[in-house]
Amino acid sequence: MIMKKYILYVLLIFLNMNFFTACFDDKSTDPDHPIPDIVIDTIGIPGAFRVTQNERLTIRPKVRRDNGDTSDLSYKWMLNTVATTTQATGANYSNYVCIGESEVLDTIIFLAPNEITYFLWFQVTDNKTQYRRDILWKVLVQSAYNEGILIANTKDGRTTDFSLIEGQQFTEGWTGADKITHNLYSNANGNTMDGLVKQICHSYNSVTKSKRFYCIGNDFYTLVDGLEYKLVGRDFEVIYDNTLSMKPEQIFFSSTGYIVWVNDGNMYPFNKGIARDYPNIQIPMGYAVQEGETQKIKTSKIDKYVAYTHQSGNSKSAWGVWYDKAEGRFLCQKGYPYVKKSIETFVSDPQKAFDPNNLPGLETVYAAIGVNGDFYMIMKNTTTGVYQVYVIERTTSSAKYLYNIPGNEMDQAIGYVVSEDGNVIYFATSTQIYAIVLGGVSPQVNLLYTISSGEITHFSMFRQAWYLINPMTYVSGAGYKVPIDTHENLLLTGVWDGNNGTLYTIPIVSASGGSIDQNNIKTYSGFGKILTVVSQQ
Incomplete structure (x- = not known):
């Protein structure tokens, strides 16, 4: 008996559904009452736009219907505010803002410059039937x-x-x-x-598609966005260790992907390839010295400047050279700046122009790479006042030339x-x-x-x-x-x-x-x- 009642209920539901369906006059499928299609004509309009930040963007698509009546259409231009390599789907729609509600778009593009594209979404809707047509354009916003x-x-x-x-x-x-x-x-x-500001280092990060200016003064460090020149942070807002004494001396890009900050005689390298903007701690700067049968670990302090190469580092040649005033010697680092243990002394060779391990009484005036990628250390003898240029060959990490500079014009440099x-x-x-x-x-x-x-x-x-x-x-x-x-x-x-x-x-x-x-x-x-x-x- 229960089974018969259940079958009866199912039959009644089925009959009611057919009744309501039959009573609804769906003229959208009736050949005599079709919904006129919406056509968005984009002939002459590019498939992607490249605009400058704060520049006006004007797009004039031509919208028509099969029946010629566009009075019931509404328009919406949506622009996503987060640059992305993929079209927005699902939850990503929340990143879109409305920038226009007419057939023609005429607006100022306010988005931040980025080497990844934004998307512009044009929607045309029939307000009676909610039937809609969409078109998506890529928009690349570049710096002015x-x-x-x-x-x-x-x-x-x-x-x-x-x-x-x-x-x-x-x-x-x-x-x-x-x-x-x-x-x-x-x-x-x-x-x-x-x-x-006394020095600025410019960098480009291929991972985050960002540009940065790393600025130093005598007692501060500042990070600035390279696309809009907006301040990212200053001092301990962008440095992990707030115990540091802020005494910046040099900042530079050395080897592919590495920024090196020299502060108070110590190096703080950071790798742009892993999207990090902030210096890492690299102290103490230890290196091994053989004294007789004993190997000792000593700590280096950079005397003002590091001579650094633009080339990628490797385990056999130095990327950077500096003078250690306390020990009276030149030191180098091989491989990459991020690896502390690769700080090394040079080999003493009596057949070379000078002994890089026995140069007391000097102070660094300037340091840079020169012709053939060799390291040029411009030094002053604190006893005689004579200026000297020590050249260290990059490929062999050995002493190459020593020049004594005549005259005293460099006193005023x-x-x-x-x-x-x-x-x-x-x-x-x-x-x-x-x-x-x-x-x-x-x-x-x-x-x-x-x-x-x-x-x-x-x-x-x-x-x-x-x-x-x-x-x-x-x-x-x-x-x-x-x-x-x-x-x-x-x-x-x-x-x-x-x-x-x-x-x-x-x-x-x-x-x-x-x-x-x-x-x-x-x-x-x-x-x-x-x-x-x-x-x-």
Whole structure:
């Protein structure tokens, strides 16, 4: 009996369902009452857009219906605020914001620059039937600022701001007039940066698709976003160890993927390949010394500067060399900066130009790599006052040349450049620029240029940013990337007259002879006192 009642209930439900279905007049499937299709005509509109941040984007699709009546259609333009390599699905729709509700989009793209694309989603809906058509476009937002040189300058003697020069001398493929943009940092952050920046390192992270500027002053460390010039953090906001004494001396990009920060004689390397922005602790800097039959572990302190290579490291050749003043010797690190145990002494060889393990009484004036990738250590003898250049061969990590520099012009030097194309060292005093031509019987110190007024506040060489990050950059189908003509051939000299800062670009016409072209010196003005210069990618 129970089974018969159950069957009856099922039959009644089935009959009711058929009744209600039959009573509903579904004209959408009736040949006499079809839903007119929505057509979005995108002829002449690209499938992807490349826009500059804060630039206006206008898209004019043509929407029509089969019956010609578009009065019941509504429009919505949705833009996702998180760059991604895949189209949004499911929960990812929450990242979209509405930026337009008309057939034509005309809006300012506010999103942060990113080398990963955003997505623009156009929706056309029939308000009566909720029938909808969609189209998705990729949108790549790029920075308003191209490759060029970033000028750190001060107008009040207490704080720092950034200016950017884009032009044929500094920007690959640039064909128009030179462009100078001032107040980049203060415009992005609402105020200038506290303190005077003395060095900036530029980096690019291929994992996070981000650019960074690592800035140091005499007592601070600041991290700045390289796309918008916004402050990321300062001092212990971006450094793990808040017990450090903040005494930055140097910051640089060495070997593929590594940033090295030198602070109070110690190295703090961090690997950009694992998307880390913050320095790691690397103290004490221990190394082994054989004294008779006993091996002792000693601790090194860097004397101001590390001479570092741009090339990738390996276990047999050094990436960096520095002077340990307390022990009176040169030390090197092989492999990569991240590995503490690879700090080593050099081999003493009486047949070489000098003994790198027995050089007491020196102090480091400057250090950099030079021609052939060798390490050039510019030193001053604290007893005799003589300046000397010690050259250490990179491939063999052995002493190569020792040069005694004549004269006392270097007593007044405010900046140095070691040429990577010729055996020449350039230096500047407050008013003059010199070239030390190494080679021949003895080094020659030649006066190249004297400024007519003001004082020199900065002196460096123009080198493209990509080269400093990875000189072996490979372009598919084109081979290894070649720098522009001004790379390694343009001395950058900041001059301050008491009121305004001017950048002089001085062409080098002979890399081996250290000569310049005075007739083609170019100037850029309108800055504060120029503190330092860095190339940006």
